[in-house]
Amino acid sequence: MPADAATVTADAPGRTPVVIRLLMLATFVVILNETIMINAIPRLMVDLHVTEQAAQWVSTAFMLTMAAVIPVTGWFLQRVSTRRAYATAMGVFLVGTAIAAAAPVFEVLLLGRVIQAVGTAVMMPLLMTTLMTVVPDSDRGRVMGNVTMAISVAPALGPTVSGLVLQHGSWRILFLLVLPIAGTVTWLGLRRLENVGEPHSSSIDWLSVMLAALGFGGLVYGLTQFAEAGAARSAMVVVGGLAAIGVFVMRQLRLQRADSPLMDLRTLRHATYAKGLILMSVAFMAMMGSMILLPLFLQNLRGLSPLQTGLLVMPGGVAMGLLGPLVGRLFDRFGGRVLVVPGSFGIVAALAGFTQVSMTMPYWQVLGLHMLLMVSLAAVFTPVFTLGLGALPPHLYSHGSSMVATLQQVAAAFGTALAVTVVTMRADQLTTSGVTAGLAQLGGMRLAFQVGAVLAIVVVAVALRLPRRSDQSHDATPETPYDELDELEPAC
Secondary structure: OOHHHOOOOOOOOOOOOHHHHHHHHHHHHHHHHHHOOHHHHHHHHHHOOOOHHHHOHHHHHHHHHHHHHHHHHHHHHHHOOHHHHHHHHHHHHHHHHHHHHHOOOHHHHHHHHHHHHHHHHHHHHHHHHHHHHHOOHHHHHHHHHHHHHHHHHHHHHHHHHHHHHHHHOOOHHHHHHHHHHHHHHHHHHHHHOOOOOOOOOOOOOHHHHHHHHHHHHHHHHHHHOHHHHOHHHHHHHHHHHHHHHHHHHHHHHHHHOOOOOOOOHHHHHOHHHHHHHHHHHHHHHHHHHHHHHHHHHHHHHOOOOHHHHHHHHHHHHHHHHHHHHHHHHHHHHHOOHHHHHHHHHHHHHHHHHHOOOOOOOOHHHHHHHHHHHHHHHHHHHHHHHHHHHHOOOHHHHHHHHHHHHHHHHHHHHHHHHHHHHHHHHHHHHHHHOOOOHHHHHHHHHHHHHHHHHHHHHHHHHHHOOOOOOOOHHHHOOOOOOHHHOOOOOOOO
16 A cells, blocks of 8 residues: 555545544454453353363464464555455454354354454554555644554453453353444445555565464464463474574565565664664563553452452553543654653653552552553653654555564563563562462562563663654665665664
8 A cells, every 4th residue: 555646535634534533443443352351261261161271362362363464464555455455354353253252162262363363463554554644744643642542442441341241241242242343343434435545466475474474473472371381392482483583584685675575674774663663662561561460460469350450450541542642742743752751761660660569559559550651651652653654665654564563462472471470480489488479479570560660761761762753864774776675784
């Protein structure tokens, strides 16, 4: 979907284009679905007669599929029209949702989740690519803020919605609720969605597809299994995934000479994009680590129910989403640094506060620290998304969007694995020294939050190096004909 032949109808200045509003609504639905199964694990174990480790695969398989499919979306979005990409993504998602709702056995439910993930994997890059194509630079912050609102509120609502449903009904209702909503959104989108840009035909390198699936999928799988399969076995899978990614990178560098890469790594030649990618990955790591630690702390140590936990953390997610439009408008007016730098310090402060969790910490303090973390992330994500993608030339938007989405999945898996591994190792160490099980787990959580705070210092360091605004004319080396690009140069 190149930007040089946009066919979308122009909207009034200051208004979000209809195509973005429709894609935003669809993305909200599919991302809500991504987190809606978090509280359903115990119910699945009873209803489908599976172990806890097996039941966890409804989330693991979803994340694994996303990591394997997203690298292909850059090529896919350039090859098809906006309407076709939308119809394909939502159609696949609907099929997967229907299969999951009717699943008679766990294996069929897992198949439905995998099919859902394939559709979800296309939506986020499609939304970001279209946004960068149809929204002028002067208005991108505001529109990106609205997008942030949609994609932040959805995961915050997922556990709360599932907690309410599971308290009164079957896990199947979760899918039966999503199915008509997704169907209505798909129908509305196909009625009003206009094509953006003109697709162009290109061949696909199936070796690259296989290497991407093995590399990114293997890396995410290895990271998610650290707590269950043991460090040695998981490390072998991680090393294998990294090796496949290394071969994938070399393959892309070779294919770039003929302008036919699956994932165009020339995006990394643009310094602001590369810095933004690092910042978003590390911030996402810290966020996902805290998202896995807080439910463990509130449920296992403080005795709250899944619904109570969801209600306690929901205000932070909602605040993050509702601040998105305001952050976007501030970005359009003042640039990125005035938001990203204070936001990065806020992330460090919130995680440092969580290192003091205890059996008697008031819930209002937990709520306050979580809201500080979410608000700080809101101040970081919208400007960094806009700065990073805005630093790319239009023909690289789809590849830049897919790379961001891919690394988000890897960062989520790494942040989760790191948090769980640190908690487990520290708790075992304290238990061996005679500390009670509850206090040992608490000590592990404190250390894990300390590690998160240290990681967040990297966010501060990168934030201080970001420019106020993207400037393509100064952000990268001069454009070079594709057939002369024989190697990837350092970005910064």
